[in-house]
Amino acid sequence: MPEQLWLPGLEAPPTPTDGLFFAVFPDVNTAATISKLAQELCADTRVRSKPLAANRLHVTLLHLGNFAGGLPPDKVDAAIRAAASIHMAPFTVGFDAVASFGSKPRPGPLVLTGGEGVVGLHALHDALVHALQHAGFGERAGSIATSYVPHVTLAYGMPWAAERPVESACWNVREFALIHSLLGRTRHVALARWPLAAAES
Template identity: 85%
Template structure:
């Protein structure tokens, strides 16, 4: 192919290698119970999808972006400032349904969702969004166009299923964390954790 047909700026963007997000995690006992449920649901569908291991179960509060070649220092610093500014009391979360994020006929994530029991997560999500804006995080990370749906992903690549109630999975949220996701390597590294404390 003649070289003059190559157009600068149209080459494929670099593959993202690192993700940044805020999250909360269930306690060890709750994570083990959720993991057991995920195993049962995967066995029921008889697909090859593997449930997430207990240590990877979490609720994403805000996804701050995926990046190529490492995390941008300015983004991490702004997220750190935002996280440190949050003042909020601990709260209880309750997930009482299993739902599908798949789009027929394509497979997708199988997740835990909740109703009124996830109100605290909505509040923390909103507080972090406002804090990020004040901390100088460049991108708009809270969009009203895509409503926030707190969920715990149980497994990926699952066929679509109708939502159904389950025995509730509850835990007390006493802290949240800023996480570094090593994309494609199924590893999450905590960059910082902040406790939720009662006001004075």
């Protein structure tokens, strides 16, 4: 049997092990309310999908990438510098609909979405994108400025369903965090948190 040629350019890329993103989290009471809704929605569909635990519910502000073999220190440092430069007053968010993020008719994530109630999240997202570009995060700082849809993931592998209204879930956003996601291990570790406060005049 002839030997196979070794083509370094065709080798499979390493599997990502670590993710990095900015997020905000609901307060304990709101998280419990959202968790209860997720449980009810999962029960209504009669599928095996499990709702996310209350302590894992969050809104991703900005996903900074997935990496193999640990987080790049330079990316973490740039993200921290960018976050430290943010000056924004606390604001209220409200999510008042559930929608599928999968491609019809395939199963996918079921999420909470909002209309006017998520304007503050858009503003914080845009401020972070701008700050990252000035903090030397790299080329990805420009590519992450794509369309942003604030949402709270309730469960994965849910049947596709049209968007429909639900009782609004609201809370006051008083801080945001930089999160290290241990991919495949359902663990999120907060690397740092920043309180929201308006710039002093």
